[in-house]
Amino acid sequence: MSVTQKDILALQPEIEELARSYGLDFFPVIFELVDYDTMNQLAAYGGFPIRYPHWRFGMEYDQLSKGYRYGLQKIYEMVINTNPCYAYLMDVNALVDQKLVMAHVYAHCDFFKNNFYFSHTNRKMIDEMANHAIRVRRYIDRFGLETVENFIDVCLSLENLIDYHSPYIKRKGDNREVSDNGAPKPRIKKLKSKKYMEKFINPPEFIEAQKKKLEEEKPEHLSYPAQPERDVLLFLLEHAPLENWQRDVLGIIREEAYYFAPQGMTKIMNEGWATYWHATMMTRNLLHPKEVVDYAEHHSGTVANHPGRLNPYRIGYLLFQDIEDRWNKGKFGKEWEECDDWREKKNWDKQLGLGRQKIFEVRKLYNDVTFIDTFLTEEFAREHKLFSFAYNKENKRYEIESREFHLIKQRLLQSLTNMGQPIIEVVEANYKNRGELFLKHKFEGVELHVQYARDTMRNLFHLWKRPVNIQTIVNEKPVILSFNGQDYHEVEIEEA
Amino acid sequence: MPLMNMENDYNRFRQIIKGKIKENLRKYISNGEMIGRKGKELVSIPLPQIDIPRFRFGDNGQGGAGQGDGEPGEPLSQGDGEEGEGQAGNEPGAHVREVELTMDELAEILGEELELPNIEPRGKKEIVSHKDRYTGIRRVGPESLRHHKRTFKEALKRQIISGQFNVEKPRIVPIRDDYRYRSWKTTTKPESNAVIIYMMDVSGSMWEEQKEIVRLETFWIDTWLHYQYKGLKTRYIVHDARAYEVDRETFFTLKENGGTVISTAYELALKIIEKDYPVDEWNIYAFHFSDGDNWSRDDNKYCLELLRDHLLPRVNMFGYGQVESTYGSGEFYDYLEEHLGDDDRLILSQIPDKEAIYDSIKDFLGKGK
Numbered sequence: 001m002s003v004t005q006k007d008i009l010a011l012q013p014e015i016e017e018l019a020r021s022y023g024l025d026f027f028p029v030i031f032e033l034v035d036y037d038t039m040n041q042l043a044a045y046g047g048f049p050i051r052y053p054h055w056r057f058g059m060e061y062d063q064l065s066k067g068y069r070y071g072l073q074k075i076y077e078m079v080i081n082t083n084p085c086y087a088y089l090m091d092v093n094a095l096v097d098q099k100l101v102m103a104h105v106y107a108h109c110d111f112f113k114n115n116f117y118f119s120h121t122n123r124k125m126i127d128e129m130a131n132h133a134i135r136v137r138r139y140i141d142r143f144g145l146e147t148v149e150n151f152i153d154v155c156l157s158l159e160n161l162i163d164y165h166s167p168y169i170k171r172k173g174d175n176r177e178v179s180d181n182g183a184p185k186p187r188i189k190k191l192k193s194k195k196y197m198e199k200f201i202n203p204p205e206f207i208e209a210q211k212k213k214l215e216e217e218k219p220e221h222l223s224y225p226a227q228p229e230r231d232v233l234l235f236l237l238e239h240a241p242l243e244n245w246q247r248d249v250l251g252i253i254r255e256e257a258y259y260f261a262p263q264g265m266t267k268i269m270n271e272g273w274a275t276y277w278h279a280t281m282m283t284r285n286l287l288h289p290k291e292v293v294d295y296a297e298h299h300s301g302t303v304a305n306h307p308g309r310l311n312p313y314r315i316g317y318l319l320f321q322d323i324e325d326r327w328n329k330g331k332f333g334k335e336w337e338e339c340d341d342w343r344e345k346k347n348w349d350k351q352l353g354l355g356r357q358k359i360f361e362v363r364k365l366y367n368d369v370t371f372i373d374t375f376l377t378e379e380f381a382r383e384h385k386l387f388s389f390a391y392n393k394e395n396k397r398y399e400i401e402s403r404e405f406h407l408i409k410q411r412l413l414q415s416l417t418n419m420g421q422p423i424i425e426v427v428e429a430n431y432k433n434r435g436e437l438f439l440k441h442k443f444e445g446v447e448l449h450v451q452y453a454r455d456t457m458r459n460l461f462h463l464w465k466r467p468v469n470i471q472t473i474v475n476e477k478p479v480i481l482s483f484n485g486q487d488y489h490e491v492e493i494e495e496a
Numbered sequence: 497m498p499l500m501n502m503e504n505d506y507n508r509f510r511q512i513i514k515g516k517i518k519e520n521l522r523k524y525i526s527n528g529e530m531i532g533r534k535g536k537e538l539v540s541i542p543l544p545q546i547d548i549p550r551f552r553f554g555d556n557g558q559g560g561a562g563q564g565d566g567e568p569g570e571p572l573s574q575g576d577g578e579e580g581e582g583q584a585g586n587e588p589g590a591h592v593r594e595v596e597l598t599m600d601e602l603a604e605i606l607g608e609e610l611e612l613p614n615i616e617p618r619g620k621k622e623i624v625s626h627k628d629r630y631t632g633i634r635r636v637g638p639e640s641l642r643h644h645k646r647t648f649k650e651a652l653k654r655q656i657i658s659g660q661f662n663v664e665k666p667r668i669v670p671i672r673d674d675y676r677y678r679s680w681k682t683t684t685k686p687e688s689n690a691v692i693i694y695m696m697d698v699s700g701s702m703w704e705e706q707k708e709i710v711r712l713e714t715f716w717i718d719t720w721l722h723y724q725y726k727g728l729k730t731r732y733i734v735h736d737a738r739a740y741e742v743d744r745e746t747f748f749t750l751k752e753n754g755g756t757v758i759s760t761a762y763e764l765a766l767k768i769i770e771k772d773y774p775v776d777e778w779n780i781y782a783f784h785f786s787d788g789d790n791w792s793r794d795d796n797k798y799c800l801e802l803l804r805d806h807l808l809p810r811v812n813m814f815g816y817g818q819v820e821s822t823y824g825s826g827e828f829y830d831y832l833e834e835h836l837g838d839d840d841r842l843i844l845s846q847i848p849d850k851e852a853i854y855d856s857i858k859d860f861l862g863k864g865k
Binding site for chain 2: 041045050051054055066133153156157159160307310311384385386388389391395397398399400403409411414415420421422424446448450451452453455459
């Protein structure tokens with residue numbers, strides 16, 4: 001009972017109109033019906049038909065094909081953040097599945113368009129990716145497949161060392177103006193004056209004296225960068241001794257990493273939002289009575305609780321429902337927080353009806369970290385049986401750690417912060433005054449995987465061409481790991 | 497909308513995998529990881545260093561949040577930690593990934609790395625494979641195979657010849673005679689058949705360690721010969737003071753306590769060959785693994801006779817692999833070496849430990865027989 005492109009086109013106006021009537025606001029959506037193999041290929045390419053040549057796409061494809069063949073996984077839909085928004089649907093799905101998926105897609109597309117964290121992304125990324133492919137291909141023709149491929153491997157190894165928040169904020173050290181010796185130029189304060197009064201108000205002798213004083217006061221050793229730099233890739237782009245083509249390739253990898261970053265930062269919200277809307281539209285409008293069973297099966301599969309872990313579709317969906325309910329009933333604010341009569345709380349209903357408005361606001365302004373931090377409540381955690389888990393070293397297994405709210409929230413936020421990746425900064429680019437690179441892992445309770453760290457340092461060395469050091473914690477002791485191009489060293493240090 | 501690039505990226509990935517396996521082949525051969533992972537046609541291989549390394553959190557350090565029943569202290573089911581939100585995963589060691597290869601691909605790698613020559617099959621070929629290929633055209637056939645273009649051409653020709661063709665109004669109507677159909681030809685590909693007869697000493701002096709070596713050897717011999725001969729059969733003989741034919745499972749698990757009379761196995765092998773595998777139709781391979789400790793000098797002599805007069809004339813090659821054991825004297829190897837060392841149908845190989853398997857396989861298969 002498969003569906004044709006024609007069926008999709010026939011359905012599209014109805015669903016689109018419906019989505020609009022609920023207030024969803026999206027780029028034009030183009031649906032493409034594809035077979036499973038094309039779907040797997042697209043998924044391996046992150047949804048983009050043309051990417052630069054690289055074996056890891058082949059590896060992803062190999063894994064996806066295997067998963068599909070063994071019936072372990074099936075991709076229903078794939079939607080990419082572009083304008084117009086391209087959405088791929090699997091051709092073997094029944095009509096009811098397609099309806100659900102199309103409703104789901106419109107919500108994703110609304111999220112892409114309106115969520116703050118996507119605001120800087122390039123909506124013409126299909127073209128940009130194709131341009132990247134052309135450039136990389138040209139380099140391959142010029143410098144050989146292995147040379148370019150090896151370099152891409154190195155860049156990909158560092159791909160996560162970007163500053164996920166930099167597109168949205170201005171960091172202190174953003175002023176990159178530096179003097180010749182690498183230190184920021186000190187300024188001499190002058191008093192404001194008319195031009196003809198200048199030499200009276202700011203006498204040249206005085207200015208000279210001030211300059212001298214500054215010169216004397218100059219700290220002996222200035223570190224560069226002046227502020228720790230979290231966008232390690234940018235730092236390398238600007239300061240590593242790279243050839244032009246290498247700089248370009250590194251820039252490509254960095255640009256693509258920033259493009260994909262918001263999707264990782266809003267996984268729970270984005271999937272929750274899309275699930276909320278497919279459920280709303282299907283059950284209220286689109287569902288034909290004879291499709292109810294099939295719909296229920298598909299939807300329950302999407303939001304299924306996999307014992308012991310969090311399904312982002314489920315948790316996001318439930319949280320959006322919870323927020324809507326709370327703002328409809330006025331379960332927020334001082335009065336609500338201060339009430340400690342559980343019976344009163346249970347029957348609380350101020351009939352505010354602000355729920356819908358609130359969730360639209362939430363989808364605009366939050367990312368997963370702030371979403372969970374703001375809206376995960378103790379009541380919610382208890383009702384949905386959330387728990388925290390941790391690795392028990394004695395029993396060598398993961399165990400349920402606690403059902404205490406603050407622990408659950410802490411664990412959950414920790415796993416979402418910086419997209420679940422260690423925060424690593426460039427602290428010093430002239431370490432030991434020998435041009436060595438010095439990084440610092442901002443330790444937040446979880447140690448690095450040492451083997452991976454070593455292999456990654458090897459790749460960093462490849463770009464920096466001088467020894468690479470990273471300060472971190474190994475076996476609960478502060479250490480500096482170093483790689484000098486041949487050997488690894490580990491030195492224990494005093495302070496953390 | 498097939499994506500043209502994927503084929504390249506995929507092939508490049510396969511090429512890289514094969515390269516990595518080749519680099520590590522000696523290790524794979526001696527530690528036997530692959531054997532337990534062999535399916536019917538595919539073998540799954542744990543491959544280190546294929547993943548791209550990144551700074552990431554260590555295994556088992558990071559906790560997370562989950563949903564469901566259970567008391568604090570209860571274990572999560574397997575893999576929970578791995579799939580948790582933003583989790584690092586709890587797989588051990590460095591970046592290991594399972595990749596799959598077909599047995600033929602594996603054999604190719606083995607052949608390239610060990611520089612094994614392809615085997616020149618001997619003897620008459622037994623016809624085994626039939627292949628249908630659409631190669632011809634004929635005038636009759638099922639409608640589903642009608643060749644539209646040819647049919648149209650025939651009709652056009654006929655109309656031009658008979659003057660019915662009007663350039664102004666080109667209407668081609670095929671009639672019965674014009675119809676053409678695709679036809680196929682069955683090609684038979686002569687292929688050589690081969691049989692391997694494995695013999696193993698299961699007497700008390702053969703320990704698990706020795707048997708493991710035999711198991712590894714046979715895995716690679718099988719892989720290579722399967723690649724060379726599509727219709728490969730395998731027979732298994734175990735012996736202590738007597739010989740039995742057994743299935744593969746038993747071959748590797750059976751343990752007897754008796755003494756060792758090697759000639760019993762050779763007699764049985766000879767019987768099997770005479771009964772089932774006419775020499776002019778079959779390529780016959782015999783491998784015998786033992787710790788070289790035979791019952792008596794008389795039996796050594798009898799073995800020699802059996803080999804020289806009966807077995808060697810019938811087989812492509814006879815491989816004798818001697819594993820080392822604390823209890824074995826290892827004299828059988830020396831005996832064969834002394835008396836049959838010049839016969840190139842007999843290949844002798846000593847396999848003191850797992851490390852030696854690599855070279856032993858090269859001994860056995862390196863002659864291209």
